[in-house]
Amino acid sequence: MEMKTILHISKYYYPDLGGIENVAQQLAEGLTEYHNVVICFSHDKQTHYDKVDNIDVIRVGVLMSAFSQDLSPMYYAVLKETIEKYRPDAIHLHCPNPFVYPLVLRLCPPSVKIILHWHSDILGKGLVYKLVKGLERKMIERADYILATSPNYIDDSEPINRFHEKIRVLPNAVQTMALDLKPEDEKAIREIRERYSGKSIVFIVGRHVPYKGIDLLIESEQYIRSDVKILIGGNGPETDNLKRMAEGKERITFLGRLSSDALRQYLWAADILGFSSNTKAEAFGIALAEGMYCKAVPVTFTIKGSGVNWVSVNNETGIEVELNNAKAYAEAIDIIISSPQLKEKYAEAARNRVLEMFTQEKATEAARELYKEFIGGE
Numbered sequence: 001m002e003m004k005t006i007l008h009i010s011k012y013y014y015p016d017l018g019g020i021e022n023v024a025q026q027l028a029e030g031l032t033e034y035h036n037v038v039i040c041f042s043h044d045k046q047t048h049y050d051k052v053d054n055i056d057v058i059r060v061g062v063l064m065s066a067f068s069q070d071l072s073p074m075y076y077a078v079l080k081e082t083i084e085k086y087r088p089d090a091i092h093l094h095c096p097n098p099f100v101y102p103l104v105l106r107l108c109p110p111s112v113k114i115i116l117h118w119h120s121d122i123l124g125k126g127l128v129y130k131l132v133k134g135l136e137r138k139m140i141e142r143a144d145y146i147l148a149t150s151p152n153y154i155d156d157s158e159p160i161n162r163f164h165e166k167i168r169v170l171p172n173a174v175q176t177m178a179l180d181l182k183p184e185d186e187k188a189i190r191e192i193r194e195r196y197s198g199k200s201i202v203f204i205v206g207r208h209v210p211y212k213g214i215d216l217l218i219e220s221e222q223y224i225r226s227d228v229k230i231l232i233g234g235n236g237p238e239t240d241n242l243k244r245m246a247e248g249k250e251r252i253t254f255l256g257r258l259s260s261d262a263l264r265q266y267l268w269a270a271d272i273l274g275f276s277s278n279t280k281a282e283a284f285g286i287a288l289a290e291g292m293y294c295k296a297v298p299v300t301f302t303i304k305g306s307g308v309n310w311v312s313v314n315n316e317t318g319i320e321v322e323l324n325n326a327k328a329y330a331e332a333i334d335i336i337i338s339s340p341q342l343k344e345k346y347a348e349a350a351r352n353r354v355l356e357m358f359t360q361e362k363a364t365e366a367a368r369e370l371y372k373e374f375i376g377g378e
Contacts, residue, residue: 232254
């Protein structure tokens with residue numbers, strides 16, 4: 001039997017790193033019973049034809065970017081050529097990617113299955129979204145299947161919530177090998193804890209943007225009664241504002257950008273994962289699952305329509321509190337720290353939930369079963 005082909009359409013692809021890029025790579029590399037081809041945007045005006053781990057990757061040259069969307073006058077021709085050359089059985093389109101929607105609608109043969117991988121709605125774009133909303137709807141109507149990253153996201157997503165019959169759930173995945181303890185980590189973790197005099201560590205890491213809610217974690221500091229040290233990793237456009245908010249708060253330290261080794265060590269050193277995201281722009285929370293795998297107990301906000309409150313289960317793997325309530329957030333931290341037995345219970349349950357549901361191996365196997373439904377295969 002001839003091997004069936006999946007054409008994966010992502011904004012970018014490895015070695016570019018990011019949530020969607022990681023998922024696209026996991027699928028392309030994991031679905032080995034299919035011939036996988038990737039088309040994405042380049043970072044210059046040239047189109048590049050690469051091989052990445054024996055996968056054909058076509059990176060289409062970009063003329064300019066506007067409103068976080070790359071624009072390419074040559075994309076139509078390259079996509080047409082790619083479809084004609086590889087004759088895919090399915091197109092796996094990672095969304096949002098509105099520039100590509102009309103091109104796929106025009107070029108995709110009726111016999112080819114279209115799978116939309118719905119990472120997130122288009123949020124906060126105002127007039128721009130109104131301009132592409134019609135194309136998005138046509139794309140959803142043409143799609144044969146839609147993959148949501150959590151069941152929580154579906155009903156509150158206006159674009160897809162009327163298409164339940166097409167929707168399947170495929171969670172995002174943690175790359176556990178990068179988080180497993182290495183021989184040198186024991187010493188590094190001990191040094192981190194000693195550096196902060198054995199205080200309980202509340203750790204948050206991520207891009208410093210508004211929806212991460214880092215300002216709320218900083219606000220909560222004044223209400224935390226326990227002897228803690230709040231460590232903030234990462235950076236971003238809000239870093240300077242956050243540092244101004246934290247002025248005079250000796251219990252808060254900014255760590256800056258962390259290497260992969262340092263990130264792993266801080267996650268394992270942490271008592272509490274301060275996962276303070278507060279909008280559904282945090283659609284899933286891969287950093288949340290990573291912290292849970294490392295037994296850092298999460299404190300989260302209730303976010304309607306976000307997968308965050310599915311990844312971490314309230315009063316099972318951590319504590320979830322009222323949205324934007326900094327005082328309640330502090331109280332949850334105190335509850336966990338004041339009870340070592342409860343903290344250990346949550347930590348074990350958090351790690352086990354990731355092992356049972358959110359590892360790369362679990363996600364690949366789930367994707368394999370879904371593709372049997374979509375286009376067949378062994």
